Amino acid sequence: MNAIEVRHLTRRFGAFVAVNDLSFDVGQGEIFGFLGSNGAGKSTTIRMLCGLLRPTSGSATVGGTDVGRDPEAVKLRIGYMSQRFSLYEKLTVDQNIAFFAGIYGLPRERFAARRAAVLEMSGLKGRESALTGSLSGGWKQRLGLGCAILHEPPIVFLDEPTGGVDPLSRRRFWRLIEELAKSGTTVLVTTHYLDEAEHCHRIAIIHAGRLAALGTVAELKRIFAGRPILEVQAQEPVEAMRRLDEMPDVEKTSIFGSAVHAVMRSADAGPEAITARLASVGISSSCRVVEPSLEDAFLDIAERSVS
Amino acid sequence: MKALAVAVKEIRQISRDRRTLAILLFVPAFFLLLYGYALNFDIRNIPLAVQDNDRTSTSRGVISAFVQSGYFDLVQDVPRSVDVVDVLDRGDARAVLVIPGGFGSDAGRGQPTSVQMIINGDNANTATTVMGYAVGLVSAISARYQREARVLAPAAPLLTAETRVWYNPELRSTYFLVPGLIAYIAMLTAVVSTALSIVREKEVGTMEQVRMSPVGPFAYVIGKTVPFFCVSLVSSMGIIGLSMLLFDLPMRGSWLLLFVSVSVFLVGALAFGVLISTLAETQQVAFQVALLTSYLPTLMLSGFIFPISSMPVVLQAITYTVPARYFLIALRGIVLKGVGAEVFWPQLVALAVFAAVVLTLASLRLKREWGMGR
Numbered sequence: 001m002n003a004i005e006v007r008h009l010t011r012r013f014g015a016f017v018a019v020n021d022l023s024f025d026v027g028q029g030e031i032f033g034f035l036g037s038n039g040a041g042k043s044t045t046i047r048m049l050c051g052l053l054r055p056t057s058g059s060a061t062v063g064g065t066d067v068g069r070d071p072e073a074v075k076l077r078i079g080y081m082s083q084r085f086s087l088y089e090k091l092t093v094d095q096n097i098a099f100f101a102g103i104y105g106l107p108r109e110r111f112a113a114r115r116a117a118v119l120e121m122s123g124l125k126g127r128e129s130a131l132t133g134s135l136s137g138g139w140k141q142r143l144g145l146g147c148a149i150l151h152e153p154p155i156v157f158l159d160e161p162t163g164g165v166d167p168l169s170r171r172r173f174w175r176l177i178e179e180l181a182k183s184g185t186t187v188l189v190t191t192h193y194l195d196e197a198e199h200c201h202r203i204a205i206i207h208a209g210r211l212a213a214l215g216t217v218a219e220l221k222r223i224f225a226g227r228p229i230l231e232v233q234a235q236e237p238v239e240a241m242r243r244l245d246e247m248p249d250v251e252k253t254s255i256f257g258s259a260v261h262a263v264m265r266s267a268d269a270g271p272e273a274i275t276a277r278l279a280s281v282g283i284s285s286s287c288r289v290v291e292p293s294l295e296d297a298f299l300d301i302a303e304r305s306v307s
Numbered sequence: 308m309k310a311l312a313v314a315v316k317e318i319r320q321i322s323r324d325r326r327t328l329a330i331l332l333f334v335p336a337f338f339l340l341l342y343g344y345a346l347n348f349d350i351r352n353i354p355l356a357v358q359d360n361d362r363t364s365t366s367r368g369v370i371s372a373f374v375q376s377g378y379f380d381l382v383q384d385v386p387r388s389v390d391v392v393d394v395l396d397r398g399d400a401r402a403v404l405v406i407p408g409g410f411g412s413d414a415g416r417g418q419p420t421s422v423q424m425i426i427n428g429d430n431a432n433t434a435t436t437v438m439g440y441a442v443g444l445v446s447a448i449s450a451r452y453q454r455e456a457r458v459l460a461p462a463a464p465l466l467t468a469e470t471r472v473w474y475n476p477e478l479r480s481t482y483f484l485v486p487g488l489i490a491y492i493a494m495l496t497a498v499v500s501t502a503l504s505i506v507r508e509k510e511v512g513t514m515e516q517v518r519m520s521p522v523g524p525f526a527y528v529i530g531k532t533v534p535f536f537c538v539s540l541v542s543s544m545g546i547i548g549l550s551m552l553l554f555d556l557p558m559r560g561s562w563l564l565l566f567v568s569v570s571v572f573l574v575g576a577l578a579f580g581v582l583i584s585t586l587a588e589t590q591q592v593a594f595q596v597a598l599l600t601s602y603l604p605t606l607m608l609s610g611f612i613f614p615i616s617s618m619p620v621v622l623q624a625i626t627y628t629v630p631a632r633y634f635l636i637a638l639r640g641i642v643l644k645g646v647g648a649e650v651f652w653p654q655l656v657a658l659a660v661f662a663a664v665v666l667t668l669a670s671l672r673l674k675r676e677w678g679m680g681r
Contacts, residue, residue: 050519054679071679075521086516088316090323095316102312103522157519 001064003028003155003186004049008058011044018044020209021058026188026202028154031181033200034190035298041209042190046159049188051075063155076104079148079156087144089133093124096132096147104151118146121176138169145176149185156180158189162196174199194295205301212305213297223300224292227251228267230274232260234285243281244274254299261296309522313530317504321534331500331538332545335492339546342488343554350436356383356400358391363411365452369422372448373404378440395427402426402437414452482557485550486638487611489543490631491602493569494576497539498601499594501532501580506593509584524677525670532577539576543569547642559645568641568655572634575662576601578669585672605631633657 004026011019019041026032034042047053049062051071060067063077087096097118101111119125122142124135132140141161149156158177162170174196181187181201189200197203198217205213205220213220234240241253241260251263262274271287278285292300321327355373359366373379382400385391391403405423413420424441428434505528508514517527547565550556558565579601587593607613608622609631615623626632633654640651648655 052515052518052679068679072521072523075519078519080516080519082512082515084512084515086512088320088513089511090320091316095319099312099316100520102315103309103517103520105309105521 001028002026003030004032004060004062004188006045006049006058006060009045009048009055009060010057011041011048011053012056017209019048019055022206022209022211023058024204024211024214026186028186029181029184031177031187031189031199031201033197033203034188034206035192035194035197035203036190036206037192037302040206042206043159044209045206046080046157046188046190049074050078050080050157077153077155079151079153080159081144081148081157081161082159087132087140087147089131091132092129093119093132093135093143094128096143097150100147100150106151114150114152118143118150122146137165138172141165141169141173142176145173149180154184155186155188158187160190160192162191162193170196194293194298197294205298207302207305210305213301217294220294220297220301221292223297223304224263226267228264228289229292229296230262230264230271230287231256231290232262232274232278232285232287233258234260234278234283236283240278240283240285243278243283247274247277261290263296263300308526310526310530310533313517313522313527314533317531317534321538327500327504331496331535332542335496335542335546336549338492339485339488339549340553343485343550350433350440351378352380353378353402353433353437353440354382354400355379356385356391356394356403357381358385358387358389358403358405360387360408361406361410365411365414366406369406369410369445369448370404372444373441376440376444378437391425395425398427400427401433402441404441417453482554482643483639484611485546485554485556486635486642487609487631489546489550489569489638490572490609490634491605491611492546493539493543493573494601494605494631496542497535497573497576498580498583499597500538501535501577502583502587502593502597503590504535505531505581505584506587506590509588510590518677524673528581528669528673532581535580536570536573536577539573540566540569543573556642558642560641561647564648565638565641568634568637568658571655571658571662572630575630575658575665578662578665582665582669582672585669585676604629608632610635630658630661633661 002025004024006022006024009019009022010017022041022045034045036042044053048055049060049067051062051067051074055068062074065073065077067074088099091099094115097115100106101114106114119128122139122145124130124139124143127135132143135143145158145161148158162173165173170193177187177189178199191197200217202214202216203220204211213223215222232240232244237255237258237260241255244250244253244260244262249265249269251265253260253262255261271289275285275287278287321331357370357373359370370381374381379402383394385394385403391405394400394403403425405425407420407422410420410422422445424438424445426434426437426441505514508517544566547556547558551558580597583593583596583600587596604625605611608615608618608626608629610626611631615626615632618626637651637654637658640646640654644650
């Protein structure tokens with residue numbers, strides 16, 4: 001059985017369709033990434049899956065329970081951590097843990113072991129009586145995750161969990177999530193950090209409330225099959241870009257650092273041909289085929305779903 | 308129990324948050340001192356000028372009765388040649404007592420006579436009070452002379468009104484004001500602190516986190532409000548204790564009854580705070596709404612400062628929706644009169660009805676807010 005099953009899920013706010021006919025499944029123990037720009041409908045989808053918002057139409061089951069029909073039962077089976085830091089800053093680490101244990105009705109006999117596990121996991125052992133507000137972003141984030149999974153939910157929702165956290169802490173955080181998934185917990189995570197999405201087993205790209213693409217990172221990159229991406233290094237990148245845009249077999253160009261990426265309509269013209277063409281208009285350049293990044297794929301998918 | 312977890316968390320937060328705690332516990336005491344001393348309608352040491360045209364032992368007796376009352380300070384002896392109005396015009400005195408010539412001999416013979424009291428009426432409240440004092444003093448002196456005169460002329464008719472003020476014989480305004488102050492402070496702390504504390508969780512985002520958990524809205528709100536109920540109760544009882552200590556407020560009735568009345572009033576106030584929290588999205592809005600809907604009516608329309616009976620009919624009608632109106636009557640009944648619930652049960656019922664109505668409204672709003680929407 002899938003941990004999460006979403007069928008034609010739709011949510012309207014008046015005339016605005018925030019989530020439009022979404023369907024996908026998330027398997028047990030899977031890290032499922034939800035990728036999309038701000039306002040794409042990621043948070044609205046999570047709020048529906050967590051039983052906070054009623055779907056306008058369509059349905060979703062989380063842990064086998066219909067979210068529209070029995071949201072309270074869903075809440076018992078999920079953990080949730082949001083982009084906004086949601087612990088009480090004026091309570092100590094221990095007091096926050098005790099609060100979450102209380103609101104999830106964690107039995108007394110399980111509490112000691114779970115508390116120890118969360119302290120261990122977040123690396124806050126020995127700092128139990130520190131004020132949560134005095135912790136740095138990375139610690140808070142790990143404590144937030146710890147509190148969200150204190151009651152050992154089989155499914156965890158993370159809504160942009162790594163916002164405002166340094167890269168080192170982010171890496172450590174993702175290691176925790178990977179361990180969680182390995183132990184059988186299903187993780188649905190939204191993000192707009194594309195490098196982070198590479199940690200996900202599968203990714204759903206949401207654009208304007210619709211599912212634009214779904215698959216593994218490799219599958220998503222396959223959108224560039226037969227359309228090689230050429231990286232062009234030139235003295236005058238802007239001029240090079242203008243010339244490239246004029247070529248009929250160049251689909252589109254974009255600036256990547258100091259280089260220009262050109263997406264070709266076919267694999268017919270290789271790097272040598274392009275270098276030669278640019279040389280003929282007085283631009284010296286070096287050119288090579290590069291692997292599409294997830295960012296390339298994301299932008300390409302987003303553009304296509306608009307047209 | 309989930310509500311308990313919320314309550315424990317709330318108590319820990321309140322005790323950590325010095326500012327909120329200070330607002331809840333010390334600001335009421337500060338208000339009490341401020342209002343208790345400043346909102347004092349008693350008038351003492353009124354500057355009094357005297358024009359004694361009689362200059363007998365009798366006239367001097369009248370003057371000394373005025374001075375010894377403690378209400379008046381003799382500031383000037385106005386000679387016969389000076390117009391007393393000038394004294395008032397210059398502001399040297401707020402009142403002038405004029406004793407006519409022949410006053411002593413008339414009084415000695417038991418013949419009706421009079422003294423003239425000219426009062427500066429630019430402050431109507433003060434003038435009324437001064438007039439009251441003067442009339443009281445003169446009738447006391449008059450009664451004494453009539454008793455003495457009766458020895459000489461036993462047939463002299465005697466008809467005087469004897470005014471006696473009960474419960475507060477000295478007409479000390481603090482006695483009257485302190486119950487209002489308690490209502491006002493309790494309302495303020497209960498409504499404002501509850502509304503702000505819930506809206507703060509909305510702003511910070513912890514509310515969203517809690518909503519994702521299996522805590523229902525009612526367990527959450529009970530957990531949030533019970534600590535504030537306790538703090539408000541302690542603070543209200545503290546104000547009563549402090550008033551007894553500082554302002555000699557009598558406590559003539561039953562403490563249990565007082566406790567019950569304060570509790571019913573507070574439940575309504577807390578529910579009102581919850582209702583406001585469901586309507587406001589920011590602490591700023593919540594604060595303004597709370598202030599406008601609880602602070603002002605409690606101050607103006609409860610009978611705390613302005614007597615309800617002298618308000619326009621429309622305002623009088625509005626006062627029926629102000630819970631402090633009922634609370635004040637109950638409180639004055641318990642504290643000043645020492646009467647039991649058999650006297651002010653209608654007020655207790657009104658408070659309970661207010662609490663029930665606001666609780667219902669708050670629950671409906673809360674259910675809608677926590678519900679999944681349409």
